[in-house]
Structures are given as structure tokens and as C-alpha cells.
Amino acid sequence: MTKTAKVTEFRSVADMTIGESAVISSVGDDCLDIHCHCLRLMELGFTPGQEVSVVAKSPFKDPLAVSVRGTIIALRKTEAECIKISTDGIRN
């Protein structure tokens, strides 16, 4: 699988650049891991249809600061990968 194909098919919050906004399409749909914390992500406010944007990244590129529902939440990349965004991400 080429890199570009991956990006267009399964973009997640982890792939977003700083300042980019997008709409969440699904959370944890393809997570196979039983220890996954996707439910917690949803409880935190990352629900499908919600708009998110990446505000900043830690100097070590991980975790990311993601804005959702009026607040900013820091997430590790592995967690951000569970939050898929719709490909037709809307630009600001």
C-alpha cells in the first residue's frame, strides 16, 4: 500500500497538520484491540460529526493538542489514530 493511498483512504486526526480542521467520521471503528480507549475518546467529546482541529503538536511531534467542543485536549498519536476524519476535510 502506498503512502498516498493510505492518506486518502484512512485519514485520522494523527495525520492532520497544525491548523487543519476536519469533521470526525468515525471513532474506533477498526480498532481490534480490546484495551482500546475509544469509548473514553467519545466521552471526552470526540463523536462522529464533530469538528476537530489540531492546535499544536508537542515539540517531540507527539502528543497532539486537538480542539474539540470548546476545549483543547492533548492526545497521543496512537489515540488520535482511532479518530477517523472524513476525506473532504473542510479548510478554514
Added chain:
Amino acid sequence: MALEIKDPAVNNTPLKKSINETKLPVIALIGMPNSGKTTLFNALTGSNFKTSNYPGATVEYSIGSLVNRFGFSSYVMDSPGIISLNPSSPDEDVTISGLFNHPKFGLPDVVIVSCDCTQLSRQLFLVKQVIDTGFKTIVALTMNDLLDKKDMFVSEEKLGKILNAPVIKINSKKKEGINELIRKAEEMYLDESIVDYKSTIRKPGHPAEEDVAKLYDYTEQTEREVLESKNNIDINEVNRKAFRSLSRTPDLNSMKLDKVFLHPIWGIFIFVISMGIIFTSIFWIAQPAMDIIDTAFSSLSQLVADSLPAGAWYSDLITNGLINGFGSVMIFVPQIVILFILLGLLEDTGYLARAAMLIDKPLSKFGLNGRSFIPMLSGYACAIPAMMAARTISNRRERYLTIMIIPLMSCSARLPVYALLLAMVVPPDKPWIAGIGLGALYLFSIIASAVTAGIISKFKKTDEKSTFMLELPPYRTPVFRHVFKNTYYKALVYVKQAGPIIIVISLLLWALTYFPNVNPEIPESKTKGLTEEQISKVIESERLNTSFAATIGKNVFEPVLKPLGWDWRVGVSLISAFAAREIFVSAMAITFNITESEDDEDNFQTSILASMREARSPDGTRPLFTTASTISLIIYFMFAMQCLSTVAVARKETGSWKIPAIQIVFYTIMAYVLAFITYNGLNLLGIQ
């Protein structure tokens, strides 16, 4: 050294009183992290619990009584912030179990849910969950001033109707809406229209993802209906036009500041500089205040010594044991105050959450978590609140590992010890070297803890997934008044707790060093040609040498400690310091029996140093405190688990003796071995 805030009006077990009093109604405060619960709790109960701009400031529930002024006597329970009724970390467990099965109260009579109205759609999630459970619920809207800055406001009536629960806007800092809130709580408590409503309340189970999504649909719908614009503009219209929905945009200033504070280069630079400033300024700023306290205690001791009968058995105990012992601990109040003020200010700005995020990646290399950062940082003040702060870490292994290494953080109780020992090895004309030495000790303690954590995490693997999700609160200008007040109470606790321990241990030690040979026989030949004062010194040293402490010390401690270059007196002081590290200084004052202070103009520190310099090694051939033996003593203190209260808290926080036992055994062996290597290594290098 325990530095928990225990306000006299508030404690966790006030309930052993009469049955009548237990019948008082209970109001529980529930809400998402950083939504203003503790600020409200303080306003309601007049207590001074710590509030800070960091999600996870409160990790234990606390119970207080409503201030009389409100005319409604009831208990109020503050709790750690939760995201939902489905807990995922120990601090959230505390809230949920306090809410659904409090051991003494059972279910609360009224629940006040605090709701930060700048993130309405998110915070209503928990509000709705609590209401649906069947509690008598009041919604307290907080942060209205911040929403106002965005030119918006919430319509209480509309929200109340939708939720079918009373909604009240409050500002706990300005004490607005508090009275109304209490009146409503009283009214709801007295309302008996729903008979036996408590029996219907059940703790909800694990929600399905669809339920969460549905509930959020509801909160979004609600938000659209209740949020209004000050300028009479239709919010829906605004949201439709601008893509970013205005009501869900985080604080704009915070987003700008994050560009700097989380910048790849500036971010790290600011982090290092701010940590550096905190730990170095402790020493530079505090010095003048410390000198004043030192002088004050020395003159007091002098004054008392002059007014007590010279040579009486208790004169020495009072001046050397009690006054100087207490003084030696009080000297460090300025440093502790400065540490607390700086940490408090930093916490209140909202920066610490960013710092935790920034350090997450490096810490995860050592098996820790970004959330370990705050506990580790507070470990520099005291291990006890630090271990409790680790409750916000949801992964068990990471939490235990954090608790494991917290005793290695250089807590404030070590300051008196380090200061004394460093003064021994640093040339008196170059005091700045001691400052650098202390800085190096702090740095070394970080490295040592990272290495320890790294080693332990190599041995213990789990498949429990590690997570890091942390809300970054908006940046705020810290409220100096709050920080100072918090600091004042903490310093008060330090003084209050140190006092009794020092008195008890001092009395005990004094007795052990005074008896049984109270009036030792000195052969004539030894006292010949000596002045009266010299004779009394010979008597004193003979008494000490044949005392209980010496007998035990020489037989038990000295063989073990000799390879490190220490004698039984150091051993006795070390054992006393197990009650609390700072006791070491006053214990040294007693076991080394500082008699010089009476005729010396100098202050206490100088006099204890003088008698330490005079002390000879067991065989009498050379000084006891050489550079090598003093540095090995410092190294010992860096690692040894020298604090009973920490052991007790580690036991409580981990629920078993395993971790505290490992800490005692492992850290003591490590301390001993490293001190041994230091002492003998330095000797080999030719440094005595």
C-alpha cells in the same frame, strides 16, 4: 514530612458525632475536571482547599459543613473531576464510589453538578448523565465571565426546562449566585414530592458507544437552543456562516500562546528555563529571610540559656534540643514558601498541563506517562501529596512506577540536611558553591529517578495499554491572593507538623544520650590543671560516651556504618530521621552536643558546624566529617527511604505492602551501596 492541607473546619471523618448530626443533609459537588468544583466548595464551606488551573487538582473527596451564614446546615462533599459516570482512573473511582456508596453518608441528598458553560455541549454530557440517574440535581453554571467575553450567554430558564432541573449561574470567586444556589438546594432537599427517590438510584453500567453518541446529539441540540448572543444575533446564523462554530471554539488567546509554549524549539527552551528558575530561585531569593530566622532563633536560644541556671540538666535540653532543633527546621520555611508560591503561580497559569504534554514522550521512554509529571514535580515539595496526585494516571503500572520513584525526588525535608552537609564541605569564603551543589543534587535526583524507572520498567511488562489524554485548560493570569493563601496554609502545616515530632524525638534522644551514667566518675588525673569549663566538657563527653544511645549505637550501628566513614552518632541521627528527614539536623545537634553555642556569638548553623568539625572518628585518629564521609552522607540521603509517612501513603495508594516494602529494602540498599562507593572511591582518589 506531610504537607497535606487539613483545615480545622474540614476533615474527612467528622462523622463520629451524635446521630443527629449524621442526619444532616449531604450535598455532593460533581463535575468535569477543572470546572470549578473546589472553588465553589471553598466558597460554600469557607475552607481553603487548593484550586488550580490543572485538570486533576483534586484527587480525594473532602467533606465540609456549609458556612452558618447560609442558614442551612448541611455537609458538602467536594470530589475529583470526572468525565462520565464510567470511571477510568483511580481519582475518578474516588468520585463515583463517593457518589453512589459513600461508606458513611450513603447517597447524597442533593447533587450540584458544576458545568463550565464555555464548553456547554461537552459538559452537559455529565450533567445529563447525573440527572438521568435520578439524583435531585442542580446545575451550577460556572465560567460565565469567560463566555461573556465571547459575547454570549446561556439562558438559564430554557436550559432548566430542557433538562428538567434547576440551573443557576454562579461565580464562586466573586461569591455571585452562591446564596441562590443554597436556597435551591434547601428547597430541593425539603421537597418530598418524590417519596423514597433514593431507592431508585442505580449506578449506570458501561455505556455503549451508541449511547455516548446519542447523548452527545442531545447535548448539541440543547446547546443550540440555550446559547444566546449578547448582540441579539442568531447564534445558529453565526455558526452557519463561519465554519468554525463560534460556541465551540476554544479560548483564542490560549491557542495563540500554545503556538509559543509548544513550539519545537521555544517550547523546550521555556520548559527548561522555567524549571531552572524555580529550583535556583529557591536558594537565591530565600537567603535573606533565612538569615533573619537563623539570627532570631540563635538570640532566643541565647536569651533562654542566660535565664536558665547554668549547668542544670534541662538547660541544655531546652536550648540545644528544643529551641535549636526547632529553629533548624524553621530556617527552611522561606525556601518552602518560595517553592510553593512559584509552583502555585505556574499551576494557576495553566502551563503545567502543557508541560505534562511536552514531557509525555520522553517520560514514556522510561515507562512513565506525561501525567507522572505533576506528581513528580510536587515530589520536590513533599512525597505525600505527590503520591496521591498519581491517582490521575489511569494505567496501573505507570501509576505504581510513578509512586515508586517519587521518594527519589528531592523533597523539601531534605533541604535542611543538604544545606548543613554542604556547608561542611564547601569553603566558607565561597558560599556560592553550595548553591551550585544543591542545583547539582536536584539534577542528579531527576537522573537517578529516570534511571530507576527505566530499569524497573524493563523488568515489568504488561499489556495494559498506556494512554495520555489531558485537557489543556485556558491560560489565565494567576490570582496572587489565592496562591499566597494556599502557600500560607501549607507553610503553617509544615510548621505545625514539624513542631511536635521534633519535640518528641528531641526528648527521646536527649534521654537516651543523658542516661544512665548521669554523673560520671572522672579520675583525678584526667581533670588536673583544667579550667572548670573544660572539666564540665570532659564530664559531658564521658556521660554521652557511656549513655544508652552510645551503647546501642556502638554495638549496632557503628559496625555497619564504619565502612561509610560514619560513627554511632550519625547512626542514631539517621534512625531518628526516619520519623522525618529534617529531624536529622536537630538529632545531630543533640548527639554532637553543641555546647559551644553558649559562649559563642555565632548563630546556630555555625555552632553545629563547629562541633561537627571537632568530632573525631571512632578511633580518634582523624576528623569524623571529612569531605568523603560528608558527601557519602549526602548520597545516602538522596536515595534512602527515610520517611515513615511516605511509607504509609505508598501502602494506602497501592493497596498493598509490596511497593513500600520494595522501596524500603531496595532504596536503603541502594543508598548504602552508593554511599559506600562514594566514600571509598573518594578516598582512593586521595580525597579524604
